Amino acid sequence: MKKLLDIISEVFADTFASCGYDKKYGKVTISNRPDLCEFQCNGAMAAAKEYKKAPFLIADEIVAKLTEDAACDMFEKVEMVKPGFINLSLSQHYLASYVNEMSQDETLGFTPSGEPKKIVIDYGGPNVAKPLHVGHLRSAVIGESLKRIHRFAGDTVIGDVHLGDWGLQMGLIIEELHCQKPDLVYFDESYTGEYPSEAPFTISELEQIYPAASAKSKEDPEFKEKAHTATLKLQEGYAPYRALWQHILNVSVTDLKKNYEKLNVSFDVWKGESDADPYIPDMIQMFVDSGVAHESQGALVIDVEEETDTKTIPPCIVRKSDGAALYATSDLATIIQREQDYKPDEIIYVADNRQEMHFNQVFRVAKKTNLCPNTKLTFQGFGTMNGKDGKPFKTRDGGVMRLETLIQSIHDAVYARIMENRTVSEEEARTVAEIVGLSALKYGDLSNQASKDYIFDIDRFASFEGNTGPYILYTLVRIKSILEKYTASHGEATFSHTVNTKQTATEKTLMIELTKFNATIQAAYDELAPHKICAYIYDLSNAFNKFYHENNILGESDPEKQQGFIALLQITKNVLETSIDLLGFSAPDRM
């Protein structure tokens, strides 16, 4: 479905053209003065520059032309104001027909502007054997939303968790296991049998093994050396270590999946750095053969400076002086792997802002060496999650908070709020608290621009008042409740109503708000900006609540008018539900 603003803009563009002006000045926008009008066109003022003519004269011409044209039944009002604004109000029957059409559409009137693409979204980046902490939250929450928005727009999306499952950390764990459980068959070099299918450790053991190993390696050079050797053996394919590594991976991934599930975050593929490893030798060889790479201080590097740079961007190191691969190597090899496996049109990396230069380097190397000539590489950085003091979010004692702990505290806060003045069973309150808590957490994060730092304030996010997830859910629950009551007395078959062609003020405002859905989703899609969806559903919820207060829906005596109300509630519910799904959470039936 065409966006309402585009339809109106076309009418205006034609009018500008027929008056002898460039079509481009016909652009119509949402009014920023709702007290004066619903939509506005400022083109006359922009055109005044080009045509050296007073803006109000141009605007007058346009208004006059528009008023005599038939298209004018679209509008209730078209008028010129002061310097050269053209103010519009939409006619009620036109608005109603637009909303009705929208409600019949599977995607609620949203038709993506471009061709469907294939996209890989790289979000997550957890390390195996380490619990998720708050630093993983934003990547997961933002990435998940972007994935859903792209899918809604018809794109094929592959969400990849991109595990940190390779490198020295694995050697450290293996070596520490060696110390703690030397009798395991994996450490018996004479062992020739099958390796057990059961992992020789639990997730909680694993979680304590890594920090122990990491600490030990800092104090004990001999241990570090052994870990290094173990890493090397693993990477060379030494069977017992490979078997052990597989166990570490399995145990860890099972646990990670469980935790991501709590966040309503899921990945299509669980690939990791290890999957890129096989591509590294050939890639390095290609870098050398093609002459783009050169040696510098013992390392193999590729220059990525460009003439237009305002800042110096250092060469990208693709091989350390000891011959080992590093972060950039792995990311480059991953691009090759993705090209081979998926041939994506675009790869979007959702990562901390601090990694911007790293990705900049990687992207430039990839383009320079033709790893992915037809693939757009996008870095979507996100800011730091700070505590109320404005400094990076920490636990009371200054440590890194586990994600589980954070989620639990949100649940508790919401649970307490529900129990405060409700008499639902404790059990129901628990279930509802999880759903509502997730909305608090995700909405709190996503309502901010991704690239900016934000302050994580659990009390504010979990509040049921103001611009919060729970407030949105509350509005949705209220609509559901009314529809349920209506259905109980009128039966299911009554849901084919259409919205009213004569509207009260708040009813019309609500409808206009609904028409903005497709443009909002388009903007969120184009700009990778879930916060625009948050802002939209907050406005929509407010519009609904005002309508709700002005009109008694179930008590309406005119059955036709009431049916119109019900239709309006239906579509409002659909838009809200669809929107929160794009953000990655859902609503309970009651709260």
Add this chain to the structure above:
RNA sequence: GCCCCCAUAGCUCAAUAGGACAGAGCGCCGCCCUCCUAAGGCGGUAGUCCCCGUUCGAAUCGGGGUGGGGGCACCA
């Protein structure tokens, strides 16, 4: 030292092409529940870090400052 990002009401965030009077929420002060969930609605309070410039018009663009965060090759 060099470079990048950020700066909007007491606090947390918006602002769709450079457009009209910079919008919300929290907080604070009033008013509204015999009525579909008052978890709400209505009204009041208060702001673009500073200076200069471009423009009919600047939070937005340019120049200069101040303050905060971050990055500057073998960590990820």
